[in-house]
Amino acid sequence: MLDPADRLDLPDGIRLDGAEVVDDVRGERFAVNPAAVTVLRGAGETLGTAAGRLGAHWGLPPEQARTDVLSFAWSLNDALLANVLPGRARHERILSWIALALRLLPAGQLPHRVARRVGLDTTTVARAAVSGALAVVARSTAIAVVVAGVLAHLWLLAGAAATLEPIALGTATGAGLILHEAGHAAALVRVRAAIALTGRRTMVLHEPLLGARASLVALAGPAVPACLAACLATAALGTGDATAALAACPLGGHAVAATMLCGDGRTACGL
Amino acid sequence: MWALRPFVLGGAATAAVAYVFAAAAGLVAAAAGVELTVALGPVVLVAVELDGPTTATTIGAGLVVVGLVGAVANVIAAAMLRRRRDRGRIA
Numbered sequence: 001m002l003d004p005a006d007r008l009d010l011p012d013g014i015r016l017d018g019a020e021v022v023d024d025v026r027g028e029r030f031a032v033n034p035a036a037v038t039v040l041r042g043a044g045e046t047l048g049t050a051a052g053r054l055g056a057h058w059g060l061p062p063e064q065a066r067t068d069v070l071s072f073a074w075s076l077n078d079a080l081l082a083n084v085l086p087g088r089a090r091h092e093r094i095l096s097w098i099a100l101a102l103r104l105l106p107a108g109q110l111p112h113r114v115a116r117r118v119g120l121d122t123t124t125v126a127r128a129a130v131s132g133a134l135a136v137v138a139r140s141t142a143i144a145v146v147v148a149g150v151l152a153h154l155w156l157l158a159g160a161a162a163t164l165e166p167i168a169l170g171t172a173t174g175a176g177l178i179l180h181e182a183g184h185a186a187a188l189v190r191v192r193a194a195i196a197l198t199g200r201r202t203m204v205l206h207e208p209l210l211g212a213r214a215s216l217v218a219l220a221g222p223a224v225p226a227c228l229a230a231c232l233a234t235a236a237l238g239t240g241d242a243t244a245a246l247a248a249c250p251l252g253g254h255a256v257a258a259t260m261l262c263g264d265g266r267t268a269c270g271l
Numbered sequence: 272m273w274a275l276r277p278f279v280l281g282g283a284a285t286a287a288v289a290y291v292f293a294a295a296a297g298l299v300a301a302a303a304g305v306e307l308t309v310a311l312g313p314v315v316l317v318a319v320e321l322d323g324p325t326t327a328t329t330i331g332a333g334l335v336v337v338g339l340v341g342a343v344a345n346v347i348a349a350a351m352l353r354r355r356r357d358r359g360r361i362a
C-alpha cells in the first residue's frame with residue numbers, strides 16, 4: 001500500500017552504481033533502466049515528487065508517471081532493495097489499510113505489507129547482537145502484547161484468576177524472537193548483514209558464507225533462546241516455579257528451528 | 272557421515288523441546304495438586320508424585336528416547352531433502 005506522500009529510502013548496504021542497484025550485503029547487482037535511475041537519484045524525496053520529475057523528464061502523463069513510480073518503488077521494496085518511509089499519519093494509513101482489506105475480503109487476502117530492511121552493525125559481537133535485537137524490538141513487543149492479550153482472554157474464559165502466566169508467556173514469546181535474531185546477528189560479526197521484516201517473516205540477510213561459518217550463523221539463532229529455555233526450565237524445576245517453566249516453553253520452541261522443519265536447520269546441514 | 276549433523280541437531284532439538292515442555296507440564300500439574308505420569312511404554316518422560324504436603328516432579332529417561340526418535344526423524348527428513356536436491360541437479 002504505497003502513497004505518493006511516501007518516501008523511497010536506500011538502506012545501508014544498498015547503493016546506485018551507474019545503471020545498477022548494488023546490494024553489498026547479498027553481493028548482488030540489479031540492472032535498472034534510465035527512468036529508474038532518475039527515480040533512484042531522488043531517493044529521499046516523496047514518490048509524488050519523483051513522479052512529477054519523471055513525467056517532466058520523459059514527457060509522461062502525470063497519472064502514468066505516478067503509477068510507474070509507485071510500481072517501481074513497490075518492486076524495489078519487495079526485493080528488499082529499498083525501504084518506503086510512510087509520509088502519512090498513522091491513523092490515515094490504518095484507515096487506508098482497513099479500506100483495502102475490506103476490498104480484498106472476497107478474495108480471502110490481506111493487503112501486502114511494506115517490507116523494511118535494517119542494516120546491522122557487525123563490528124563487534126556485542127554491537128551485532130544489540131543491533132539485531134533493536135531491529136526486531138518493535139515487532140517482538142507487538143507479538144508479546146498480542147499473545148499476552150489472547151492468553152489472558154482464554155485464562156479468563158477458563159475461569160482462572162491468575163494474570164501472571166499470560167504475561168510471562170507473552171513476554172517470553174516476544175523475547176524469543178529478539179534472542180533468536182540477536183543470536184544470528186552475533187554470529188555474523190565482521191560480516192555485512194541486515195535484517196528484513198516482510199509481512200510475518202523476519203529474515204537475516206548476509207554475505208554468502210561457506211562451511212562451518214554458515215552452520216554457526218544458522219544455529220546461533222535457535223541456540224540462544226533454546227539454551228535460555230533449558231536454563232529457565234532447570235531453575236524452575238529447582239524452585240518449583242510453574243510460571244517460569246511455562247515461560248520457558250515459547251523459548252524452547254525455537255529449538256525446532258534447528259531441525260529440517262525450518263530453514264536454519266537445513267542451512268546448518270548444508271541443505 | 273552426512274547424517275551425523277542432522278542426527279545430532281534433531282536429537283538435541285527434540286530433547287530440548289521435550290525437556291522444557293515436560294518440566295512445564297510437571298510443574299503445572301504439581302501446582303494444581305494433580306498426579307501425572309507421561310510415559311512411552313515403560314520409560315517415563317515426566318512424573319509428578321504427591322506425598323502429603325510434598326510434591327516430587329521427575330524428568331525420566333523418556334527424554335533420551337524422545338531425543339533418539341527426533342534424531343532419527345531428522346535424519347530421514349534430511350535424506351529426503353538430499354534426494355530431492357540431487358534429483359533437481361540431475362534434471
